[in-house]
Amino acid sequence: MKRREFIGGAGGAVLSSLSWPIAARAQEKVRRIGVLVAVADSDAEVKANVAAFEQALQKLGWIEGRNARIYYRWGGGDSGRIRAQAKELVSLDPDVILVSTGLALQPLLQETSRIPIVFTQIVDPVGAGLVASLARPGGNLTGFTVAEFSIFGKLLELLKEVVPHMTRAAVILHPDQKPQAGMLRAIEAVAPSLRVELVASGVRDAAALERAIDQFAREPNGGVVVLPNPVTDGNRGLIIAMAERHRLPTAYFLRPSVVAGGLVSYGPDLADQFRQAATYVDRILRGEKPAELPVQQPTNYKLAINLKTAKALGIEVSPTLMARADEVIE
Numbered sequence: 001m002k003r004r005e006f007i008g009g010a011g012g013a014v015l016s017s018l019s020w021p022i023a024a025r026a027q028e029k030v031r032r033i034g035v036l037v038a039v040a041d042s043d044a045e046v047k048a049n050v051a052a053f054e055q056a057l058q059k060l061g062w063i064e065g066r067n068a069r070i071y072y073r074w075g076g077g078d079s080g081r082i083r084a085q086a087k088e089l090v091s092l093d094p095d096v097i098l099v100s101t102g103l104a105l106q107p108l109l110q111e112t113s114r115i116p117i118v119f120t121q122i123v124d125p126v127g128a129g130l131v132a133s134l135a136r137p138g139g140n141l142t143g144f145t146v147a148e149f150s151i152f153g154k155l156l157e158l159l160k161e162v163v164p165h166m167t168r169a170a171v172i173l174h175p176d177q178k179p180q181a182g183m184l185r186a187i188e189a190v191a192p193s194l195r196v197e198l199v200a201s202g203v204r205d206a207a208a209l210e211r212a213i214d215q216f217a218r219e220p221n222g223g224v225v226v227l228p229n230p231v232t233d234g235n236r237g238l239i240i241a242m243a244e245r246h247r248l249p250t251a252y253f254l255r256p257s258v259v260a261g262g263l264v265s266y267g268p269d270l271a272d273q274f275r276q277a278a279t280y281v282d283r284i285l286r287g288e289k290p291a292e293l294p295v296q297q298p299t300n301y302k303l304a305i306n307l308k309t310a311k312a313l314g315i316e317v318s319p320t321l322m323a324r325a326d327e328v329i330e
Contacts, residue, residue, distance in 0.1 A: 028066070028067050029067065030066075030067055030068065030069055031062070031067060031068050031069070031095045031096075031285050032068075032069050032071065032092065032093070032094040032095050033057075033062075033068055033069070033070045033071070033094055033095065033096055033097075033098065033281060033285075034070075034071045034073070034089045034090075034092065034094035034096070034097035034098070034115075035050065035053075035070060035071065035072045035073070035097070035098045035099075036073050036075070036082075036085060036086055036089055036097060036098070036099045036100070036104045036108055037050070037072070037073070037074050037075065037099075037100045037101075037104065038075040038077060038082055038100060038101045038103045038104040038230040039074070039075065039076065039077050039101075039230045039233055039234045040074055040075075040076040040077065040234060041072070041074040043233065043234060044256075045233070045236075045254070045256040045270070046100070046233075048271060049100075049120075049270050049271050049273075049274040050072075050274065052271040052272075052274045052275050053098065053274040053275065053277060053278050054070070054278075055275075056274070056275040056276075056278030056279070057278045057281065057282065060278060060279065060282040061282075062281075062282065062285070071089060071092055071094060073085035073086070073088060073089045075103070075104055075230065076234075077205075077230035077231055077233075077234040079103065079107075079176060082103060082104050082107055083107040083110075086104065086107040086108040086110075086111050087107075087111050089108070089111075090108070090111040090112045090115065093115070094115060095115075095116070095284075095285060096115070096116045096117070096118065096281050096284045096285060097115055097116070097117045097118070098117075098118050098119075098120070098277055098281060099117055099118070099119050099120075100119070100120050100121050100274075101120075101121045101122070101229070101230060102121075102122055102123070102128070102177055102178070102179055103174070103176070103177055103229065103230050105117075105119050105122065105130070109130075109141070112140070113139065113140055114140060115140060116140050116141075116284045116289075116290045117140055117141045117142075117143070117290065118142060118143045118144075118277050118280045118281055118284070118290070119141065119142075119143030119144065120143055120144050120146070120270070120273050120274060120277050121144075121146045121228070121270065121273070122143060122144070122145050122146060122179075123145060123146055123147055123148075123149065123179040123182065123183065124145070124148070124149060124179060124182060125137075125141075125143075125145060125295055127182070128178060128179065131295055134294055134295040134296075134297070135294050135295075136291065136292065136294070137290065137291060137293070137294070137295050138291045139290070139291055140290055140291070141290055142280060142290040142291070142293040142294070142295055143277065143280065143295060143296075144273045144276060144277060144295070144296050144297075144298075145295060145296070145297045145298070146228070146267075146268060146270075146273070146298065147253075147267065147268065147298060147301075148297070149182045149183060149185070149186040150186055151186075151253075151266070151267070151301065152183040152184075152186045152187055152225075152227065152253070153186040153187050153189055153190040154266055155187070155225050155251045155252075155253065155266060156169060156187050156190055156191060156194060156196065156225055156251070157190055157194065158251055158264060158266055158303070159223045159225060159249060159250075159251040159264065160194045160196060160223075161318070161321060162249060162251075162263065162264055162305075162310070162315060162317060162321065163223055163249045163315060165221055166196060166221055166222065166223040166249065167195065167196060167197060167221045167222075168196065168197050168198075168199065168216075168219065168221055168222040168223070169187075169191070169196050169197070169198055169199070169222065169223045169224065169225055170198075170199045170200075170201050170212065170213070170216040170222065170223075170224045170225070171184055171187055171198055171199070171200050171201065171224075171225045171227065172201050172203060172209065172212065172213075172224060172225070172226045172227060172232055172239070173200060173201070173202055173203070173227045173229065174202065174203065174204065174227070174229035174230070174231055174232070175202030175203075175204065176204065177229055180227055180229060183227050184200055184227070187225060199216055201213075201216065203231055203232075204231060205231060206231070206235045206238055209231060209232070209235055209238065209239065210238065210242065213239070213242045213243075213246065213248070214242070214246075216248075217242075217246035217248060222248055223248060223249045223250065223251070224239075224243060224248050224249070224250040224251070225250075225251050226239060226250060226251070226252050226253070226257070226262075227253065228252075228253045228254060228267075233254075236256070236257050236260055236262075237260065239257075239262075240257065240260055240261040240262050243262070243263070244261070244309075244312065247313055247314075249263050249264075249313055249315060250262055250263050250264075251263065251264050251265065251266070252264070252265040252267075253265060253266070253267040254267045254270065255267065255269075255302065255304045255327070258304040258305070258306045258309075258327075258329060259304075259306075259329060261306065261309055262306060262309065263305070263306055263309045263310060263313065263315075264303070264304065264305050264306070265303070265304045266301055266302070266303050266304075267301060267302070268298035268300065268301055268302070269300070269302065273298070276296065280293055302326040302327065303324055303325045303326050303327075304325065304326065304327040304328075304329065305317060305321070305322070305325045305327070305328050305329070306329045307328055307329060307330045308329065308330055
């Protein structure tokens, strides 16, 4: 063999060996992941949760633009828009869909019984008929529950402990979400022993929310329990401002409301739930069936108190309650 031919052949072999990983990456299948969120993309808490989901996916080897493509759809807290977004997302035929809250899950289930779905922020999926059991959900659906109904009774108990003179409480809920009725029943179950009269206020938008709080605040010795849903989550700032204006002690399910100026919260870490959801998305993309992945429940709830807000309302939080708190914001 001539020297020139040898060099040419060797160079070709080297180039071929170098190009092989590039070719392999180019041929790597891109998996499609849909994400349907009920609220608007301007919600800071939800954006943080979604970021936690993306980061967890990356750690599991799913890189946007390389072997994964994530399609986001945001509902803006509007039922009609959520239905339209669910339909559009299903039409993209993703390999798996992550969905947050029951308001977004219900229209999604009306669009597909085939595409695997991983949910977060769902209450009592067995009672709602979404899954056959927590251990073996069956069908195309699995995920992570946000709480048992009894937890919402604890919100009223907590508020009464913070404000012993409270005799009235407004419960702000979404009338179109079935789990909200179960949350309300849990609160109603403990109200008599606390000697608190309840006023259930169903709201579908910010205007209704504002009217409900304004009307409730006309009488003294009141407090507010805010149930989690796209309307209350999407109008967190409005609720906090109105509670401050009317000097209403208010209990929330999720910590971000307390960080933003709310009085007290008791609930799970949603960012952690989104990180766990990424592990289920990963397992489904690698061949496991949602029907065989057990629905998981929170194992840890955290109590947060905003001491600055308490002082502004003239409330002195007991040392016992302060000692129980996982987080005190001053």
